[in-house]
Amino acid sequence: MKSSTPDQKTHADRSFTMFRWLTLLLLLLFSFISYSESSTVSVTGKTGGNVTLSCESEDREIYVVELNRLSKNILYCEKKCKSENGRVFKEGSCDVVIKDLIYSDAGKYTLNVYYNNDQTEVKPQTLKYHLYIHDEISVQEGEDLKLDGLLFNAYKVEHQNRISSGWKEVWRRDGGVSRDRLTDHDGHLTINEFTVTDTGTYRVLDYEGETLITVSVTESVLDWKGNLIDTDEDKTDDTEHRNHWMLMLPVGVFVIMVLMVWTDFVRFRRNLHRD
Known part of the structure; x- marks a missing residue:
């Protein structure tokens, strides 16, 4: 049986390492795409109940808070709040609450929060939400x-x-x-x-x-x-299972990345000791 030369082994090791790093880059890209797609926050509510679209900002920085849906303004708050109906209002610094949920409330929302930077510049913070509504009916x-x-x-x-x-x-x-x-x-x-x-x-x-x-x-x-x-x-509720897998996906990608890096490190040390 013909044995491989040291140069052939080195070339094979390099090719194998390049393949692993290429796979790692693809996993990173896939993870980034998944994170971008999941940047919209899923919010669940039940008919007749209330739901809160939460944000994170300091009260002293808030300048304007507005909630939009399909390019239509639902809530606008500057010094006072103006709501399209009496079921939507601001709570705290910039959280928005929708009361007495109905089916037609389901869909996508955009929350724009404007805050002062050094009291001179106004910068917006945009948050996106997908409101999902669940109901239970019993019929004879x-x-x-x-x-x-x-x-x-x-x-x-x-x-x-x-x-x-x-x-x-x-x-x-x-x-x-x-x-x-x-x-x-x-x-x-x-x-x-x-x-x-x-x-x-x-x-x-x-x-x-x-x-x-x-x-x-x-x-x-x-x-x-x-x-x-x-x-x-x-x-x-099938949404609980969907959210569970969406949370587990980045964790799985991270574990695979760690295993690949560790395998390459062990292989590198083994080749180093062999040389």
Whole structure:
């Protein structure tokens, strides 16, 4: 068997090291892209509840606070605050609170905070949020269920029943409903004569595939006293799983980077001792 010369081994080691560092650079680039995409803060609220869009600034530096959505001003605060409706207001130095959440509140927001720098220059700080709304509905069999989630920025609605892990499309803006007993009228998706097969989770997606709303629908029955009984005891929120993986991704990339650097260091010391 022909053995490799020292020059061939050195060349192979260099090529292998270059390949590892190229992989490391690609991982760094992927990590940077992932971080850039996740720079939008995901905020979850429930219908009827309140949600806070938080920021971090010192009170003495704040000059102007404004909240925008789709290039429309929702809240503007300088000396006094002007709100589009009475449900949006500033709290503390620059936090914004949205009260009594409704489906149409779901979507993307931009918070601009202007603060003084040495009392001469005004610099903006821009924060982006994606507001996701969750709701829970219990319906008796045979009733009509109205899902008021067809927003102006909604692209499609999907359904996941209790015994399936997949999602099935039930409505699309450019295609209408795709299931019997469903009707679309003026932004209201109605399930006629509700049955147990209609239970599960419905989610509303925007044109970019981002979730705007999820509605967990369960069947309710009456007990012998005439009280409603919720038959669904397993309610999960897919956003928790999504946020979990988004947080774990940078950690995984960092661990891989450390392992690659450590492997190259051990290999370098081994070659050094061999020489």
